[in-house]
Structure formats: C-alpha cells, structure tokens
Amino acid sequence: MWAHALTVHDYQDLVDRGWRRSGEYLYKPIMDKTCCPQYTIRCQVLDYRLxxxxxxxxxxxxxxxxxxxxxxxxxxxxxxxxxxxxxxxxxxxxxxxxxxxxxVDQSDRALPKISGPSSEEKAKRPPKPGVGADPSRPMARKAKDLRxxxxxxxxxxxxxxxxxxxxxxxxxxxxxxxxxxxxxxxxxxxxxxxxxxxxxxxxxxxxxxxxxxxxxxxxxxxxxxxxxxxxxxxxxxxxxxxxxxxxxxxxxxxxxxxxxxxxxxxxxxxxxxxxxxxxxxxxxxxxxxxxxxxxxxxxxxxxxxxxxxxxxxxxxxxxxxxxxxxxxxxxxxxxxxxxxxxxxxxxxxxxxxxxxxxxxxxxxxxxxxxxxxxxxxxxxxxxxxxxxHSCPKMRYKVQYGPADLLCPETYAWVPAPQCLPKLDVNKYSRLNADASAVDENHPGDDLAHLLVLYNFHPMQYGHYQQLGGEAGRDDDEEVREFARLVGRACAERMLLYRQ
Incomplete structure (x- = not known):
C-alpha cells in the first residue's frame, strides 16, 4: 500500500506486524503462500555479542x-x-x-605448531642485522602495560x-x-x-x-x-x-x-x-x-x-x-x-x-x-x-545476536535459536510455541469504528456506509482485510483512503 503520511508510532506498530517500506511504498509478504517466507528479524543490542x-x-x-x-x-x-x-x-x-x-584475539593464536629439527634450528638462529628482535635486549612490552x-x-x-x-x-x-x-x-x-x-x-x-x-x-x-x-x-x-x-x-x-x-x-x-x-x-x-x-x-x-x-x-x-x-x-x-x-x-x-x-x-x-x-x-x-531461512546468503543475520524472529500468526517475538529447528522442517511455521496464544491486536468483526478518508474528510467506516450513491457501496471485505493486516490499533488511527 502507498503511505502519504505516517507517524513513527504507526510505522513502529506496522513493522511489528511484518511490514517494511521502500520509499513511500509499504509491503507485507503473504507468509503462508509465498515460496520464500520472509520473517522480520531484530537484534537485542543491549546484550549484543561480537x-x-x-x-x-x-x-x-x-x-x-x-x-x-x-x-x-x-x-x-x-x-x-x-x-x-x-x-x-x-x-x-x-x-x-x-x-x-x-x-589478535587469544582464539586466533590456536595455529598448528611447527615441528621437526629444521624448525627448531631455525627458531634458535639469531636474526640478521636489522631484522627481528635483538636477543641481547629485554623483551618488548606493550605500551598500554607500561602506561x-x-x-x-x-x-x-x-x-x-x-x-x-x-x-x-x-x-x-x-x-x-x-x-x-x-x-x-x-x-x-x-x-x-x-x-x-x-x-x-x-x-x-x-x-x-x-x-x-x-x-x-x-x-x-x-x-x-x-x-x-x-x-x-x-x-x-x-x-x-x-x-x-x-x-x-x-x-x-x-x-x-x-x-x-x-x-x-x-x-x-x-x-x-x-x-x-x-x-x-x-x-x-x-x-x-x-x-x-x-x-x-x-x-x-x-x-x-x-x-x-x-x-x-x-x-x-x-x-x-x-x-x-x-x-x-x-x-x-x-x-x-x-x-x-x-x-x-x-x-x-x-x-x-x-x-x-x-x-x-x-x-x-x-x-x-x-x-x-x-x-x-x-x-x-x-x-x-x-x-x-531457505536463502543461504541470509543465514549470517542470526550472527547479529541475540536475535528474535516475528511469529507470522501471533506477532510475538521468539528467540531465533528456538525458531531455526522449526524452519529446518517447514519453510513456513508458526514460531510461537504457545498453542493457545492469539493475535492480541486482531481487529475483530466490528468495522464501523475504523477510520477512512473520503472526499478529503476523515470519518468512521460506519458513517461512510450510510452515505448515499457510490460512496455507500459495501467495502467490507477490503476494509476487513486492511484491518487484519495492519492490526486493530493502526486501523483505529490510520485513515484508509476511499474514492
């Protein structure tokens, strides 16, 4: 959908339901139908591990x-x-x-050891003038240790x-x-x-x-x-x-x-x-x-x-x-x-x-x-x-962690390590392990209080339906789909444009 003007609070709620933007165009993958389900991923920066x-x-x-x-x-x-x-x-x-x-890190020092008499003789051989450390002088120390x-x-x-x-x-x-x-x-x-x-x-x-x-x-x-x-x-x-x-x-x-x-x-x-x-x-x-x-x-x-x-x-x-x-x-x-x-x-x-x-x-x-x-x-x-998950070039994203993936059915955040085994089995998966959990932001069946913009006038959808002529046509299916995709909170704040 095209967004002409959007508050940061509305867009925050939208991305927490799987939406993204490209310029002024907002899009949300159809997760259970697409060949490559796209799960929103986030990183918990306070506990970030390099x-x-x-x-x-x-x-x-x-x-x-x-x-x-x-x-x-x-x-x-x-x-x-x-x-x-x-x-x-x-x-x-x-x-x-x-x-x-x-x-280098301490882990970088775990290199294969060189063995054999030739290596030992080479290690004991004094360095050439101007090359390597001088064995007659004390071993150099790090500047930060001296400070x-x-x-x-x-x-x-x-x-x-x-x-x-x-x-x-x-x-x-x-x-x-x-x-x-x-x-x-x-x-x-x-x-x-x-x-x-x-x-x-x-x-x-x-x-x-x-x-x-x-x-x-x-x-x-x-x-x-x-x-x-x-x-x-x-x-x-x-x-x-x-x-x-x-x-x-x-x-x-x-x-x-x-x-x-x-x-x-x-x-x-x-x-x-x-x-x-x-x-x-x-x-x-x-x-x-x-x-x-x-x-x-x-x-x-x-x-x-x-x-x-x-x-x-x-x-x-x-x-x-x-x-x-x-x-x-x-x-x-x-x-x-x-x-x-x-x-x-x-x-x-x-x-x-x-x-x-x-x-x-x-x-x-x-x-x-x-x-x-x-x-x-x-x-x-x-x-x-x-x-x-099915794209190998995206596997690196879970390295920016701890990472969470967004459940496409309940819109709850789930730690990535709990999600990956499920995605190994099925490309599309309900990531939330709680079988009783539901989408708490679901709009329900009452559409009358949702907001629309008609003829440059904001109004509730129920009022829009009462208008005569072309304006009063039944848009229930389209409005219901919009509310389901954006969630109840956004549907009650955002104006859906009607011609």
Whole structure:
C-alpha cells in the first residue's frame, strides 16, 4: 500500500506486524503462500555479542585508519542486514577480503605448531642485522602495560595503595547489560549525529540515565580490568580518534524532510548510489536515475518527530554517511522509531570493498542503537529487515545476536535459536510455541469504528456506509482485510483512503 503520511508510532506498530517500506511504498509478504517466507528479524543490542569474525573486521578498520596497512585473508561475506531487501538481484559477493597485522584475539593464536629439527634450528638462529628482535635486549612490552604501570606508581606516590585500589575498583563493570552499556556509551553519544546535534548535552544526558559521575563515564578503555574483552564502543572510540593516517567521520543527516546537510551532499550521494548499483548489482547505467534514487531511498512517509521521549536527533528517516578523508564511501539508510533503529538499505563505494563496509556499517548501526538507548530507553532493538531461512546468503543475520524472529500468526517475538529447528522442517511455521496464544491486536468483526478518508474528510467506516450513491457501496471485505493486516490499533488511527 502507498503511505502519504505516517507517524513513527504507526510505522513502529506496522513493522511489528511484518511490514517494511521502500520509499513511500509499504509491503507485507503473504507468509503462508509465498515460496520464500520472509520473517522480520531484530537484534537485542543491549546484550549484543561480537563474533570472532566481526572483531577481525573492526580490527582491520583500526589498522587501516592508523597506518593504511591491509593484507588479504579469509573473512565472511560482506553482507549488511538489509542487503537482501533490494529492488535488484544480489550478486555473489567477492571472496577476497583482508586481515590486520598486530593485536589478535587469544582464539586466533590456536595455529598448528611447527615441528621437526629444521624448525627448531631455525627458531634458535639469531636474526640478521636489522631484522627481528635483538636477543641481547629485554623483551618488548606493550605500551598500554607500561602506561598502566606508570599510572599505578603515580597513584601510590600521591595517595598510597588505598587510592590505587579505589581507582582500579572504579573500572569494574556494572551488574546489568543496560548499566554497562550506559557507562561505555556516554563518551560516544555525539557519534553519528550532525554537527549541530549538541554532543555535550548528549553526554550529560547519557550519564544522568546511567547514574554516573563525569570521572566514571569518562574512563578510557585502557582502565578496564585486565583481560577484559573490548566492547563494540571501544572499537568505535578507536575509529573516531582521527590521529592516524586516515580519518573516518560518520554523519547523520535527516533525509525527510531533507535537512540542509542532506541537500548539500545529495549530488555526491546519488553518484555513489549509481556506481554501487552498476558495479555491484550490474544495473544498466540508465536505470539508477536521480528520480529512482529519490523514490527508493530519499522519499519517506514518516513524519519527523521530537518529544521528551525521543533521542536528541528525533524520530524519522535519516542517511548515515561515512566520510573517509573527506570522501563519501558509504551511506546507510535508516529509520529511527520509538522502539528500534530500522535498517532500510546500504550502498558503498566498491573501491572500499576490502574494508567489508556491509558488515562494518551494520556493527556501527548496532553501536548507534546502543547510543540512542541511553537517551531513549524504549529504543533498544536493531531491526534487520527480513530473514529467509531457505536463502543461504541470509543465514549470517542470526550472527547479529541475540536475535528474535516475528511469529507470522501471533506477532510475538521468539528467540531465533528456538525458531531455526522449526524452519529446518517447514519453510513456513508458526514460531510461537504457545498453542493457545492469539493475535492480541486482531481487529475483530466490528468495522464501523475504523477510520477512512473520503472526499478529503476523515470519518468512521460506519458513517461512510450510510452515505448515499457510490460512496455507500459495501467495502467490507477490503476494509476487513486492511484491518487484519495492519492490526486493530493502526486501523483505529490510520485513515484508509476511499474514492
């Protein structure tokens, strides 16, 4: 259906019933009839777990920004959660990817041991001049270990061991996921926002929600407990530093209604989209026109909204732009809704495919959702579009977890691990295990109180039926189907257009 104007609250309820949008066009798969059922999937960002392969991609970006070094390696497909919701077929992604040199996870050290006398002799052989470590000098130590040691010595001199214990104790993690997130997100609240978004007020608001002092919220990742794994926010902080060979800047610009920043960057953004469609999806050059770009990714029925419950940037439709050294290399199309950040589409410069921009941008969107949560506590999910179990290229979506799938009959969210065995047996399945559960938002049989728009006048459907002539015709079946698809709540708020 076409949506001329839609509140973010109505659209939130619609996506929670399996709807999605493409520009101003809203669509919902017929789940029990389609050959490939499409289940709405979301990620619980407060308990998000980085996988080993995702950490490698984040570390690769860290190294590239620091010194520009990139080496080939094997990594997963560069897929963005919204990548399969495109108007054109998805081509097989490139198998060439990259790895970083430097810090690795402990799990990365599990490599086959080299055995045999030749290997041992080679290991004992002194290095050539100018190559390798000097065996006559002490083993090198990590810079962060040296900084930590100097900091502890300084604390001991100033206040004795007691003050040192207090300083180390302040870096212990909070007891819950939300508390840990608020503490780690506060320094990053200005990331992804336009330059006039007010970073200082964001930070203070995040600290108030978390109940933190300035000193607690401002702790550097190096003050974490030893052997504590890096969080997603730690990686984002490294990528924002801007003191390396390359500088990455992420900007959030409102696309509808278009902001001045969006209008200023529109020409270069369109050219990036066109090149992406032609190179990656093999579109003919004439197909991705400016009008098609506007209809597909710029126009939106969502009305921008600012309220006490919204994040500082408000609700609505946005473009999240990735600028590398002043060059636009990727754009994520997003909807910020009352309970979620919804990913619509991503396009990027094929020249930077070696950075796995699809996966990297998805991780940045997860981090952005976590930041928005500190300002709007109801906003705690990242919606990744649809999941098709029979499509191997979509299996990666459950790696953005914990993930939930939407039951197509009761519209309840079910943890993905409980759903996958059912989908292995049947492509279409009632995912809710509770046999007595029903759709609590079902409209029922009473249609008289539902709203329609006739001759530019809003009215209840019962009143519309009483009008004489063509206006009084029986539209029960069409109105009933509309109410069943959108749910009772939306059917009582949204106006169904009648000619």
């Amino acid at each position: 996988s080993k392969s995702q950490k490698k991609i984040l570390k690769r970006m860290t190294m590239y920004l620091a010194n520009g070094d990139i080496l080939p390696t094997e990594v997963p497909m560069d897929e963005h959660p919204s990548a399969c919701h495109m108007p054109h077929p998805v081509e097989k992604p490139s198998q060439l990817d990259t790895v970083i040199v430097g810090e 930590r040691e100097r900091r502890m010595l300084k604390q001991q001199k100033q206040g004795g061991m007691e003050s040192g214990d207090q300083a180390s104790g302040s870096s212990q993690p909070e007891s819950s996921s939300a508390q840990r997130l608020s503490a780690s997100s506060a320094p990053f609240l200005s990331d992804g926002l336009a330059s006039d978004a007010g970073a200082l007020s964001n930070v203070e608001k995040g600290m108030r929600l978390a109940g933190l002092s300035h000193r607690q919220a401002g702790q550097h990742p190096e003050q974490q407990a030893p052997n504590q794994p890096k969080t997603l926010e730690d990686f984002v902080s490294e990528h924002k530093a801007g003191d390396g060979k390359h500088k990455l800047e992420v900007r959030l610009v409102r696309s509808s209604p278009p902001s001045s920043e969006f209008l200023a960057s529109f020409p270069v953004s369109y050219l990036l989209y066109k090149r992406y469609q032609v190179v990656v999806h093999k579109d003919p050059p004439s197909r991705p026109s400016q009008e098609q770009f506007k209809r597909f990714l710029c126009n939106s029925p969502l009305k921008g909204e600012y309220s006490a419950a919204s994040p500082d940037v408000g609700y609505g439709s946005f473009h999240q732009q990735y600028w590398l050294d002043g060059r636009l290399i990727a754009v994520g199309v997003l909807d910020i809704l009352p309970r979620c950040l919804s990913s619509v589409y991503l396009y990027y410069d094929p020249d930077f495919a070696f950075l796995s921009m699809g996966i990297y941008s998805a991780l940045r969107e997860v981090a952005f959702t976590r930041q928005l949560y500190t300002q709007a506590p109801a906003l705690r999910y990242y919606y990744m579009g649809f999941y098709i």
